[in-house]
Amino acid sequence: MAAHGRGQRTLSFTMETVKGDAPPPSVQQPTPVFPVMEQKPLPLTGGEEAEYLLALKQDFRGAMRSLPCFIQPLVTNRDVERYSDKYNRSEQMDKLLDWAPDWKRFPRELRVHVRKPARDSVSAAVQSPPPPQMKKKGVKDKEEVLLKLESLEKKEEQETSEDEEGETKKKQEEEEAEGEEEYDEEEFEEETDYIMSYFDNGEDFGGDSDDNMDEAIY
Amino acid sequence: MTAQEVRLCGLLLQEHFGEVVEKVGTHLLKSGAQNLRTIIHETGLSVDLVKKSLCVLVQHGATTFSSGRKGLGSPTEYHTSCDRILRILRYPRYIYTAKTLYGDTGELIIEELLQRGHTTMSSTVKTVADRLTQNMAEGRTMDYTEVSSTFSKLVETHFLQRCPPLPGVGNKDSSAPIETPATPGTPAAPVNTAPPTPESFPECYKVPSVTLIGRGKRQLASEDGEEQRSAKRAKMDPETHGDEGIYWQVNFERFHLHFRDQTIISAVANKLDQTSSEIVRTMLRMSEVTTSPMATCTKPLSANEIFRSLPPSYNILRPILDQYLTLLVDDPMEFVGKAGESGGGMFVVNLHRALANLARATLESVVQERFGSRSARIFRLLLRKRHLEQKQVEDFAMIPAKEAKDMLYTLLSQNLVQLQEIPKTPDYAPSRTFYLYTVNQLPTARMLLQNCYKTVANLIERRLFETKESKRLLEKSQRIEAILASLQASGAEPEQLTEVEEMITAPEKQQLDTLRLHINKLDSAENQVDETIFLLESYINSTNASS
Numbered sequence: 084m085a086a087h088g089r090g091q092r093t094l095s096f097t098m099e100t101v102k103g104d105a106p107p108p109s110v111q112q113p114t115p116v117f118p119v120m121e122q123k124p125l126p127l128t129g130g131e132e133a134e135y136l137l138a139l140k141q142d143f144r145g146a147m148r149s150l151p152c153f154i155q156p157l158v159t160n161r162d163v164e165r166y167s168d169k170y171n172r173s174e175q176m177d178k179l180l181d182w183a184p185d186w187k188r189f190p191r192e193l194r195v196h197v198r199k200p201a202r203d204s205v206s207a208a209v210q211s212p213p214p215p216q217m218k219k220k221g222v223k224d225k226e227e228v229l230l231k232l233e234s235l236e237k238k239e240e241q242e243t244s245e246d247e248e249g250e251t252k253k254k255q256e257e258e259e260a261e262g263e264e265e266y267d268e269e270e271f272e273e274e275t276d277y278i279m280s281y282f283d284n285g286e287d288f289g290g291d292s293d294d295n296m297d298e299a300i301y
Numbered sequence: 302m303t304a305q306e307v308r309l310c311g312l313l314l315q316e317h318f319g320e321v322v323e324k325v326g327t328h329l330l331k332s333g334a335q336n337l338r339t340i341i342h343e344t345g346l347s348v349d350l351v352k353k354s355l356c357v358l359v360q361h362g363a364t365t366f367s368s369g370r371k372g373l374g375s376p377t378e379y380h381t382s383c384d385r386i387l388r389i390l391r392y393p394r395y396i397y398t399a400k401t402l403y404g405d406t407g408e409l410i411i412e413e414l415l416q417r418g419h420t421t422m423s424s425t426v427k428t429v430a431d432r433l434t435q436n437m438a439e440g441r442t443m444d445y446t447e448v449s450s451t452f453s454k455l456v457e458t459h460f461l462q463r464c465p466p467l468p469g470v471g472n473k474d475s476s477a478p479i480e481t482p483a484t485p486g487t488p489a490a491p492v493n494t495a496p497p498t499p500e501s502f503p504e505c506y507k508v509p510s511v512t513l514i515g516r517g518k519r520q521l522a523s524e525d526g527e528e529q530r531s532a533k534r535a536k537m538d539p540e541t542h543g544d545e546g547i548y549w550q551v552n553f554e555r556f557h558l559h560f561r562d563q564t565i566i567s568a569v570a571n572k573l574d575q576t577s578s579e580i581v582r583t584m585l586r587m588s589e590v591t592t593s594p595m596a597t598c599t600k601p602l603s604a605n606e607i608f609r610s611l612p613p614s615y616n617i618l619r620p621i622l623d624q625y626l627t628l629l630v631d632d633p634m635e636f637v638g639k640a641g642e643s644g645g646g647m648f649v650v651n652l653h654r655a656l657a658n659l660a661r662a663t664l665e666s667v668v669q670e671r672f673g674s675r676s677a678r679i680f681r682l683l684l685r686k687r688h689l690e691q692k693q694v695e696d697f698a699m700i701p702a703k704e705a706k707d708m709l710y711t712l713l714s715q716n717l718v719q720l721q722e723i724p725k726t727p728d729y730a731p732s733r734t735f736y737l738y739t740v741n742q743l744p745t746a747r748m749l750l751q752n753c754y755k756t757v758a759n760l761i762e763r764r765l766f767e768t769k770e771s772k773r774l775l776e777k778s779q780r781i782e783a784i785l786a787s788l789q790a791s792g793a794e795p796e797q798l799t800e801v802e803e804m805i806t807a808p809e810k811q812q813l814d815t816l817r818l819h820i821n822k823l824d825s826a827e828n829q830v831d832e833t834i835f836l837l838e839s840y841i842n843s844t845n846a847s848s
Contacts, residue, residue, distance in 0.1 A: 122670060127825050132397070137825045139393040146416060147317045152357045154319045156350060187546070188419070188467060189359060190366050190377045192337055193352050 302330060302383055305754040310386040312761045317389060318357055321346065325354040329364065329381040336369060336376040355379060361418035362464075362550060388553055390757065390831045395556050399460070406451040409433060411460075411551060419464050419548040422452060422508070453508045459555045462506060464548040554594055561839055565655050569629070569636055576617065577625055581636060583610050584650050595846040597653045603644025634658050653843045660746050660840035663833060667749060668717060675700055676708045680717065680740060688721060688737040709738060717745060743844055750837040757830050764823040771816050778813055781805060 127133070147153055186194055307330050315323040328344050329335060335343075341351050358364035363385045369375025392415050400408035409429045414420060426448045433443040455461045562585045570578035587610055588599035608622055617625075626648055629637035635654045641647035661684060669677035679698050683689060689697070695705040712718040723735040768775065784801050805813070 120671075122673060125670060127822065127829060133825055133828065136393040136397055136828050137821060139396050140824055140828065143392055143396075143412070143416070144316060150416060152318060152322075152360065152418075154321045154350065154353055154357060156321055156346075184356060184360055185546070185548070188464075188548070189356060192377065193356050193359075 303751055303754075305751050305758065306383045306387065307331060309754045309758040309761075310383050312758055312765075313386055313389045314363075316761070316765075318354075318361075321350050322354040322357055325351055326358060326363065326381055326386070329358075329379060330383060334367075334370075334378040334380040336378050338376065340379070361385075387754075387834075390827065391553075391556075391835065393828060394560070394831070395551065395553075398556060398559060399455070403451055403454060406433065406448055407455060410448070410452055410455060414461065414549060414551050419550050421545070421548055422449070425549070426452060456506055456508050456549075459506060460552055461549050462552040464550050557835070557839065558594055560835060561652070561656065564659060564836065565636060565650070565652075568634070568655070568659060572634060573628065573632070576615065577629055579612065579615055580607065580622070580625055580629070581650065583607060583612070584637070584648065586610075588650070592652075595843075598638065598649040598651045601640040601647035601649050604646045604648065605644050607648070656836075656840045656843050657742070659836055661742060663836055664742065664745055664749065668712070672708065672711060675704070676712060679705065679708055680712065683718060683738055683740040684742065688739045690735065690737055694738060713738075716748060743841070746837050746840055750834065750841065753830050753834045753837065757827050757834070760823050760827050760830070764820055767816060767819055767823075771812065774809060774812060774816075777809075778805060 307327060310330055311323050311327040314326045318326075324344055324346060325340065328340065332343070337351070337355070340355075341348055344351065346354075355364060358381065359366060359379075364379050364381045366377045366379050369378050395415065396408055396412050399411040403410075406429065409432055410425060413425050413428055417425075426445055430443045430445055430448050433448070434441075437443065452461070562582075566578050566582045566585070569581045584599065584602055584607060587602055587606065591600045604623060604626060607626075608619055611617070611622075623646070626637065626646065630639050630648070635651055635658060638649050638651045638654075639646060640649045665677055665681055665684070668680040675698070679694060679700070682694065682697050686693075686697070691706065691709065694709065695702050698705060700708070709718065713720065717740070719739055719741065721737045721739050722729065723737060724730075725733040725735070781801060781804055785798060788797060788801065
């Protein structure tokens with residue numbers, strides 16, 4: 084369009100100076116976001132067909148949400164750990180497993196092996212970091228063991244892996260907890276809260292004089 | 302791939318496939334063809350998610366992959382185009398058309414195929430039979446053969462087509478893809494670069510011989526868990542039906558031809574009368590198989606043939622038919638043209654001319670609704686007379702000078718009208734130059750089409766906003782509905798039901814009703830704008846083909 088850039092007020096200004104009429108006022112700011120409309124728009128066409136189309140559209144949208152091709156990333160905002168998380172996670176995994184396209188029609192690089200929870204390769208990857216941690220724990224003090232347990236729990240919450248991994252971790256934690264309990268019991272026997280020197284075996288009982296009754300006996 | 306189209310495609314992908322697919326899809330749309338590594342790097346998503354999204358996009362035909370540009374060794378590149386994603390807006394219309402033509406079975410077949418993208422015939426037939434069985438009365442089931450026959454009918458009339466086999470993967474028998482005239486605009490392109498259309502393969506519309514014997518299964522509510530488990534086992538069960546590897550997809554072009562015919566027929570019915578529209582419908586029906594999709598007009602039909610093929614309910618006399626045909630030919634909309642005198646007169650339906658005139662009517666009505674009938678008069682004048690000076694516009698439109706000037710400037714600022722300068726002297730001195738106002742139909746149509754895309758995107762965004770605002774309320778109402786449903790299923794007393802219903806207070810109910818009303822309005826508005834989009838797109842594509 085030859086006059087594309089000139090379709091603004093400036094050109095008509097030029098034209099009007101020639102013709103001798105006053106130019107229309109030029110607008111110096113962007114147009115309002117919701118301009119006032121001089122003509123009201125027509126109402127929508129109603130009718131049976133339009134309603135049926137509307138229902139079809141909404142049904143289709145709803146149906147697409149439940150299909151396996153509706154991908155949503157596993158949301159990992161764990162401000163508070165909820166009981167329902169355990170069930171929600173398994174539901175999502177089922178959906179992903181449902182869809183098995185014909186891999187011959189896709190390039191090989193797109194092949195995603197969705198692993199079932201009890202696959203070795205995944206849990207093997209998880210198991211390699213914990214064992215060195217366990218060894219370290221045997222050496223450190225009780226308080227640091229507690230701290231490590233807490234951090235492990237947090238890590239477990241943040242991980243987006245399948246349930247089984249969490250369970251294997253829980254098993255490992257249980258083992259560690261058991262180890263700690265044993266440790267506690269041993270300590271218990273050695274360091275009790277009761278100071279042995281205070282123990283009376285009853286020999287001196289009654290031997291103390293009851294002479295000074297002024298002292299209050301608490 | 303304009304910004305508006307990309308925005309709309311993003312919203313459609315988000316609503317139907319989730320945010321991850323939306324991210325990958327918009328990235329591909331904006332940056333053209335890319336390989337997997339680049340996509341992963343630039344979107345910042347995890348490898349698994351990107352792979353899954355690409356699988357979903359390829360499955361639904363939105364993305365195609367090909368070997369890289371640098372030769373055989375380079376990684377595969379993925380290319381997404383807007384057109385296929387924008388079709389999602391038209392899905393309800395496709396499903397409804399299938400329902401009118403082939404009943405509920407056809408409707409469900411098309412719906413299944415639209416939901417899954419590419420599927421085999423056997424899996425579609427089974428799923429559709431199950432769904433139909435669920436809706437039928439107790440004790441009755443749907444037979445697979447009935448569904449298969451509807452499927453075959455859909456294929457015969459070209460509404461469904463086979464997915465083209467992959468290049469290089471397919472069998473060596475099918476010859477290298479032939480450049481059919483159906484691919485628009487690339488007559489001399491080398492064979493490698495242009496993707497083969499599904500129609501370039503000879504077996505595109507051949508129904509495979511499938512052994513499908515059985516009836517639909519009704520899913521009982523009590524055995525839900527078991528059914529699901531057995532269904533899963535059935536999926537892993539390698540049940541072959543003789544059509545492995547043959548995937549079907551919906552042929553959108555055929556549906557578009559059908560819509561175009563419907564539009565022409567209803568336009569004739571609105572402008573003239575019912576009988577003329579029946580005549581045009583007969584002519585179009587007769588030329589369905591003989592006309593190629595990009596043809597300018599149908600093959601000439603003689604008046605005798607038309608007379609014989611009219612539906613029996615319309616027993617009009619032969620001279621009356623001739624009169625009607627003369628009327629149609631003389632009509633300024635030029636739907637029907639005369640191509641000769643043999644056989645009582647040879648008549649054609651001018652498809653491209655009809656589309657151009659319908660698009661013109663759309664533009665005129667847009668101007669009328671936005672600026673008033675007098676501006677519309679000026680617009681129509683400029684469309685017919687091409688170039689006019691300001692003085693001439695005032696005279697022809699019979700509008701006083703001041704108002705005509707204002708209206709012209711408004712139209713000019715909206716870019717609906719353009720200014721053409723014709724200088725008398727080599728220096729473009731304003732006093733010695735003609736300034737002519739003009740309207741160009743094709744660029745204006747393109748601009749309006751982009752406006753339509755923007756409109757639909759705005760409608761979707763508003764709907765998402767409204768839903769998000771009342772998210773808490775919607776969740777509450779959904780939970781209460783679930784509770785009610787479970788109570789009713791387990792047979793509760795009416796008092797319990799009313800007690801649960803009262804958990805939603807009256808103002809909340811009102812709020813929900815208003816929300817529902819708004820969302821319905823926005824949705825039907827999207828459907829309506831899509832009709833305009835279809836018309837403008839068809840017009841623009843028809844000019845592409847003929848140029």
